[in-house]
Amino acid sequence: MAKIPLVDLKAQYLSIKSEIDAAIDRVIDKTAFILGEEVESFEKEFAAFCKAEYCVGVASGTAALHLALLACGVRPGDEVITTPFTFIATAEAISHCGARPVFVDIDPRNCLLDPTQVEAAITRATKAIVPVHLYGQPVEMDPILDIARKYGLRVVEDAAQAHGAEYRGKRTGTLGDVACFSFFPGKNLGAYGDGGAVVTNDPDIARKVRRLRDHGRESKYEHLEIGFGERLDALQAAILRAKLAHLEDWTEARRKHAARYDALLGPMGIETVQVSPHVRHVYHLYVIRSPRRDALLEHLKSRGIGAGVHYPIPLHLQPAYSAEYKHVRLPQAERAAQEVLSLPIYPELTEEQLEYVAGAVAEFTQTHA
Ligand SMILES: *Cc1c(COP(=O)(O)O)cnc(C)c1O
Numbered sequence: 001m002a003k004i005p006l007v008d009l010k011a012q013y014l015s016i017k018s019e020i021d022a023a024i025d026r027v028i029d030k031t032a033f034i035l036g037e038e039v040e041s042f043e044k045e046f047a048a049f050c051k052a053e054y055c056v057g058v059a060s061g062t063a064a065l066h067l068a069l070l071a072c073g074v075r076p077g078d079e080v081i082t083t084p085f086t087f088i089a090t091a092e093a094i095s096h097c098g099a100r101p102v103f104v105d106i107d108p109r110n111c112l113l114d115p116t117q118v119e120a121a122i123t124r125a126t127k128a129i130v131p132v133h134l135y136g137q138p139v140e141m142d143p144i145l146d147i148a149r150k151y152g153l154r155v156v157e158d159a160a161q162a163h164g165a166e167y168r169g170k171r172t173g174t175l176g177d178v179a180c181f182s183f184f185p186g187k188n189l190g191a192y193g194d195g196g197a198v199v200t201n202d203p204d205i206a207r208k209v210r211r212l213r214d215h216g217r218e219s220k221y222e223h224l225e226i227g228f229g230e231r232l233d234a235l236q237a238a239i240l241r242a243k244l245a246h247l248e249d250w251t252e253a254r255r256k257h258a259a260r261y262d263a264l265l266g267p268m269g270i271e272t273v274q275v276s277p278h279v280r281h282v283y284h285l286y287v288i289r290s291p292r293r294d295a296l297l298e299h300l301k302s303r304g305i306g307a308g309v310h311y312p313i314p315l316h317l318q319p320a321y322s323a324e325y326k327h328v329r330l331p332q333a334e335r336a337a338q339e340v341l342s343l344p345i346y347p348e349l350t351e352e353q354l355e356y357v358a359g360a361v362a363e364f365t366q367t368h369a
Pocket of ligand 1: 132196
């Protein structure tokens with residue numbers, strides 16, 4: 001069996017090569033590289049995909065989070081509640097606003113922000129909550145929205161891993177005040193470089209982010225405030241448009257693979273991330289837990305399988321944050337960081353590859369029983 005990577009971007013490119021190549025040619029032919037028609041069309045199409053009113057294309061998922069938080073009025077001295085068990089960009093965006101991330105522990109069953117612990121973390125300085133739809137599974141939003149209403153807080157979804165995921169029939173992008181997407185190449189909808197988007201039903205947030213991403217301007221020569229150079233570029237927008245047309249099919253393929261993994265690994269007693277019955281999980285990652293995670297990782301590597309760890313260090317223990325949070329203990333996040341392991345999952349994964357991966361996991365569990 002040839003090597004099985006964690007994601008296979010080449011297989012996806014080959015499956016739609018003529019569409020991608022045509023999209024790139026179209027942009028170069030028009031030499032319209034900054035904003036313009038491709039970006040506007042992508043924004044309309046991605047808003048429709050999310051069943052939301054507005055989409056603003058930006059330079060990355062990190063920029064999406066930063067600009068969305070600013071548009072929600074997050075300022076120096078504010079506190080923003082989020083999870084420690086995520087990619088560092090979630091917290092960086094809060095720090096870039098001059099605000100302080102307040103980490104609340106995760107629910108060990110699904111590795112998502114535990115809504116029952118949010119209220120206790122609220123202070124007079126709290127301005128917003130950033131739930132992260134980690135691995136592609138939406139956070140339990142109803143209790144979070146109730147708390148946000150009660151205390152007048154903004155809810156900024158980190159949907160960087162959750163394009164098309166649903167909570168009680170509503171898509172990410174419409175669950176809070178605003179949602180942030182990443183189009184990093186390996187994400188469920190990935191560009192051929194960096195890209196991101198802010199999605200919202202709030203016209204004021206959309207207008208504010210549109211202005212901030214482009215140097216604070218609404219017309220060519222007038223700058224209404226000090227903004228940023230954080231635009232989505234046209235080449236990426238054209239590529240994303242070509243790929244967006246396939247995203248529903250790709251998501252269904254991911255879900256089918258996950259169900260197959262569940263069926264193969266469940267009987268072996270492998271612990272998987274639990275999925276709530278009222279969500280549509282889009283499986284950016286398929287994650288299992290093992291108390292012997294590092295040995296399992298090595299074993300899979302020896303069999304040519306590109307497994308990963310998302311994430312080995314929770315944010316309060318990262319060198320960038322550890323001095324400030326040295327008295328903070330978040331036991332569930334700390335334990336998850338030692339146990340989680342992501343198996344290869346991508347739309348083009350074949351049944352044969354999937355069975356090979358599950359077989360390698362079985363081999364490890366049998367020899368270490
Ligand atoms: C990828 C990711 C981001 C950042 O997105 P970039 O496009 O890489 O800037 C933020 N949050 C989460 C949860 C992510 O997975």
